[in-house]
Amino acid sequence: MVIASNLKTNLTREKTISYLMDVENFLDEIKSNQDVYVFPAQSSLNPHHGKVTQGAQNAYATKNGAFTGEIGLEQLEEFDVKTILIGHSERRHILGETQEAIAQKFNFYKTQGFKIVYCVGEPLEVREEGEDVMMKYLELQYEGIDLDYENLIIAYEPVWAIGTGKTPTLEDISKIHLKLKEKSSAPLLYGGSVKVDTALDILKCDGVDGVLVGSGALKVENFCKMIQFADELKNN
Numbered sequence: 001m002v003i004a005s006n007l008k009t010n011l012t013r014e015k016t017i018s019y020l021m022d023v024e025n026f027l028d029e030i031k032s033n034q035d036v037y038v039f040p041a042q043s044s045l046n047p048h049h050g051k052v053t054q055g056a057q058n059a060y061a062t063k064n065g066a067f068t069g070e071i072g073l074e075q076l077e078e079f080d081v082k083t084i085l086i087g088h089s090e091r092r093h094i095l096g097e098t099q100e101a102i103a104q105k106f107n108f109y110k111t112q113g114f115k116i117v118y119c120v121g122e123p124l125e126v127r128e129e130g131e132d133v134m135m136k137y138l139e140l141q142y143e144g145i146d147l148d149y150e151n152l153i154i155a156y157e158p159v160w161a162i163g164t165g166k167t168p169t170l171e172d173i174s175k176i177h178l179k180l181k182e183k184s185s186a187p188l189l190y191g192g193s194v195k196v197d198t199a200l201d202i203l204k205c206d207g208v209d210g211v212l213v214g215s216g217a218l219k220v221e222n223f224c225k226m227i228q229f230a231d232e233l234k235n236n
């Protein structure tokens with residue numbers, strides 16, 4: 001399973017280094033074989049080599065150039081980062097990234113051979129229009145995206161569940177994940193208010209190949225517990 005922590009705009013460089021070391025030590029301690037990813041804030045990227053894969057929460061679709069405020073491939077290479085989140089709902093709905101720009105970014109980092117965690121998810125008003133409308137909305141978020149890319153992981157993160165403490169029912173998570181799996185055989189993560197007391201049940205859902213966790217993973221001990229849950233499921 002994939003257990004991923006999106007630290008968003010949290011933790012300093014020093015605290016991120018400590019977070020990564022704590023996770024590495026935990027993985028050694030329990031001899032976990034889960035695929036563990038941590039996506040730190042840009043300023044906290046570090047050359048990290050270990051069982052944990054460090055990924056970038058974002059980068060511009062360029063090697064380098066005149067793109068004020070952005071980082072590109074050249075800067076990611078400095079930290080040996082070859083994994084990137086693309087299409088996160090906060091970049092779509094808060095920072096205004098269009099599907100066209102997202103697809104361009106996807107194709108740029110695909111040509112660079114990056115592991116891409118591609119995020120999709122519907123806003124509440126779309127959800128409330130019913131399953132057909134919701135699935136059509138999600139399909140539009142696949143426009144321009146190669147769903148057969150061998151280095152692809154998909155994260156289904158309903159916008160209305162992100163940061164709200166709300167999640168779909170376990171039955172709905174299974175139903176939506178199984179429908180999304182009809183479109184791509186890529187590993188499919190659930191994200192959106194995953195907490196230490198809900199992670200195990202979510203990981204048990206059909207079609208769930210892991211979780212992408214925000215605030216519920218800020219405390220490293222909670223993130224480690226989620227890794228342990230995945231190990232327990234794998235061993236049972």
Ligand SMILES: O=C(CO)COP(=O)(O)O
Nearest residue numbers: 006162163192193214215
């Ligand atoms: O956006 C998310 C992960 O990418 C989910 O955030 P929360 O877990 O804080 O809802």
